[in-house]
Amino acid sequence: MPRPHVRAWFDRLFDLLPPVTSLGAALAVASILLIVMNANVGEAYLALAAGAFGTENATAETLVKAIPVLFIAIGICVAFRASVINIGGEGQMIAGAVAGVTIAIAFGGRLPPLLVIVLSLLAGFAAGAVYGGIAGFLKAYFNVNEILSTIMLNQVAVQMMNFLLNGPLLDPTEVGTNHIPKTARILNELQLPRLTIGWFDGVEVFARTRLHYGLILAILLAVVVYVLLWHTPIGYRIRAVGFNDRASRYAGINVRRQVVLAMCLAGGCAGLAGVVQVLGLQYRLQTDGSPAGFTANAGFNGIVAALFGGLNPFGAIPASIFFGGLLVGAQNMQRDIGVPASLITAVNGIIVIFAVSSQVFVQRRRQRRRNIEINPPTTASSPEAAAATRKAQA
Amino acid sequence: MTENGRRIDTLEMRGIVKRFPGVLAVDHLDFDVQAGEIHALLGENGAGKSTLMKMLYGLYQPDEGSILINGRETRIRSPQDAIAQGVGMVHQHFMLVPSLTVTENTALGIPSKWQLDLKSIARGLDELSEKYNLKVNPNLPIWQLSVGEQQRVEILRALYKGAALLILDEPTAVLTPQEVDDLFRILHRMTDDGRSIIFISHKLHEVLSISQRITVLRAGRRVDTIPTTAATKPLLAEMMVGRPVVFEYARRATQVSSERLRLDRVSALSNRGELGLKEVSLTLHGGEITGVAGVSGNGQSELAQVIAGLRAIKSGTITLDDTDVTGKSPRQRHEAGISYIPEERMLDGAIKEFTVAENYILQDHARPPFNRGGLLNLRAIREACERAVKDYEIKTPTTDTPIKSLSGGNIQKLILARELSRSPRLLIAAQPTRGVDVGATEYIHRRLLEERANGTAILLISEDLDEIFALSDRIAVMYEGRIVGVLPRESVTLRQVGQMMAGAAMDAV
């Protein structure tokens, strides 16, 4: 039977569909926009690709942009698996960054550097967890819609950060001047080391780029969260609650507690995104006062990356890198072709729309396919034997 | 004959094959229906009955074989297509939108023209309802209707769309005996009209009383098709299962131990916010089966949930083994030895998206050996589940199969296996054999009696009086949220229980 094989192959191809189609559709729409703007479409995309992955440095920048997105995406996997729609990555990331940088500045030079780094990461995780936990708690115990509460908490976080950076946490050297809202710089010894990858023959990749160890931390976190979700009782409960809260209650699972826990974990991951951004890249907390001044929208891009990665922490890794590439490439496109980088923001949004709708499409198809899927027949008992005995008896 | 002039004189399925991952659900099967006929389809859980019918209704496409309507080969690509060809189906699980009215639910499936004429639909429904004596008010929202009424809505809807052939997949599983009689009257009226009906049920007496022909399936194949006049209960059971089935059980006398559970004037609200349970007092003993009889909706579900800790109580106390468990969580009660086979197995008893193995550890996922140092011991889980699958003869390709692709009876067996795996002190079994085939029913009954012999206290809630009488030591009758009487089985008759279920006082019967 050759046909079933062809079909199985075709179906596997179809599983890749949500990412591929939504990407294709988004690029098609972007092409139209480019044409309207009188730009050469081919050239624009080339510039985009070259900007993202064309050189060693471009690739490194793409990865640098992907790091916070990945942290957020991993957390989103947990929240969404529990059926909690966490839109609060931005706020949780800010909460984590504020806590982390405060610890780093307060204890820097007084304690061993490694200890301070660890404390700072823990503080960031804890702050993000508490901040996410608020929305989880409101949902679990007061039935407050988490989409609304997390979006509002994002605003609160931005205002808090602006207040702190203009007052208590303001860099002492900036006081009194027409200052930029930023904290003091953290000590060199507290900075996450730059990441270079030794290739064969002593060639080193990513030397002299801004790529830092945050990437390794993020990948480790992906492994931890993957194990948590699919290999521990905690993850079992979170997924159970996400699928069916009635059966979870029946099973003796405290549903409310899982909702809070999932939000705490998601917030914690986002908090880590914030600390790592400070310790690994900016070396201080700094903003231009706008909502995305510090986060660069990682809190939202992380949601897209998580959905794109199938709500699986490992899937989130390539997805985040892809979105990092879009962000970096867009700037290059703007520089080379003069197309505004905000076009890519639009493309981002379009991808979300297509990703979600093609997900629905594929689910429908998968359902229909369940009927066509060919598998070797296994059950083969013999009802006709029974019929024969029955006839014999008659 | 039918409204839109569609008529199905014969419908034939030839050499139908349907495969699912790891399962040959339907295997070169022939089947046919004639106009004016009620053709019953029998078979064990997972025999392929629903799958076969879903192919007729366009939900699945056959891998091989052909469907002929009035002698002409056709393809049924979708339910819309099926309806267009005069085939209607009422599913095992109803598919109505609770917040919409009967009329609106009917309008949902109708290919949209520019404007929806709800008034004319309502009028059409009224006429049909009159004609077949369905007693449905098209203007009521679904959530206000009883299960029996909802089913009549499903039938009405199919008729309105011009069904000349109606498939009923286990229509009686959720009906009271009275409602079953009503349904049968309606079905006869339909066949008098030249429509044909395919009737699926696990209840042999129903099949014997309503059908003209019976087809028995096993493991996706047809065992035989026989005229109902040539069929008897034991014969059908043996055709289905492949061995003689026992309908009467030898119930050995057991040592009834001391009091196990005591409910003292327990009251609780129902989902509708009324008092669903009114000052119910009841004691259960180890080694004893207490059957709860009653028309559904008279407080039985609330009673089970209250004991399991899933429904808050307004007043009263619950004592298990001399300890007050009134304020204890479901988990604590589970740990204290209360097991519960819930009535709504797909809503409460299992997580559809989880695998068979994941469902097997629903309560015990955090306990050894499944939890080893904070990690799930996947191997121990698989082994335990495989043992249960073997012991209980659960039909599943693997333990990693999503449970939603198992047939209803097999899901029920897994839940039973899970709840009995830890030798409970008290077992609440709510409708344990609803939708379960005769072989599995026998098996479940035997397991319940074994548990009784082991000294477990069992509360058996069932709408099937035969089941209650076959298993119970004592029978409690519920009516309007109260227990109107608890009687030893020997001292009551079926008729007396039936009267009490209808509200007659105990001393009046």
Ligand SMILES: Nc1ncnc2c1ncn2[C@@H]1O[C@H](COP(=O)(O)OP(=O)(O)OP(=O)(O)O)[C@@H](O)[C@H]1O
């Ligand atoms: N969508 C599906 N995906 C995979 N397997 C399926 C699916 N639907 C049914 N099956 C399998 O096909 C077989 C036949 O199932 P089917 O639902 O037709 O049984 P049934 O005779 O209706 O049983 P029951 O009396 O329990 O309703 C079963 O082994 C079941 O596990």
Ligand SMILES: [Mg+2]
């Ligand atoms: Mg079925």
